[in-house]
Amino acid sequence: MSRLKELGKNIARYRYMRGLSQEKLAEMVDLSREYITRVEKGQKNISLKKLFAITDALEIDFCKLTDFK
Numbered sequence: 001m002s003r004l005k006e007l008g009k010n011i012a013r014y015r016y017m018r019g020l021s022q023e024k025l026a027e028m029v030d031l032s033r034e035y036i037t038r039v040e041k042g043q044k045n046i047s048l049k050k051l052f053a054i055t056d057a058l059e060i061d062f063c064k065l066t067d068f069k
Contacts, residue, residue: 005042006068012040014058014065029053 015025022040026033031050038044046054055062 002042003068004045007046007065008040008042010065010067011036011054011058014060015040018058020058025054025057028057 015022020028022036023033026036029050030053035044039046051065052062055065
């Protein structure tokens with residue numbers, strides 16, 4: 001599996017664990033729900049700035065999103 005897909009799976013997993021919808025997460029980080037969907041599917045190459053906003057919204061350490069075990 002590609003790293004982008006792994007990253008997207010991790011974002012989706014932590015978003016789900018926090019009880020957030022894609023729409024709510026998108027609102028929290030000032031992105032569209034469609035953008036979040038594409039990131040979670042590994043279809044969007046996300047910038048670090050946006051990725052840091054997502055980690056802040058999910059209240060997790062950046063390393064957790066990039067742990068591709």
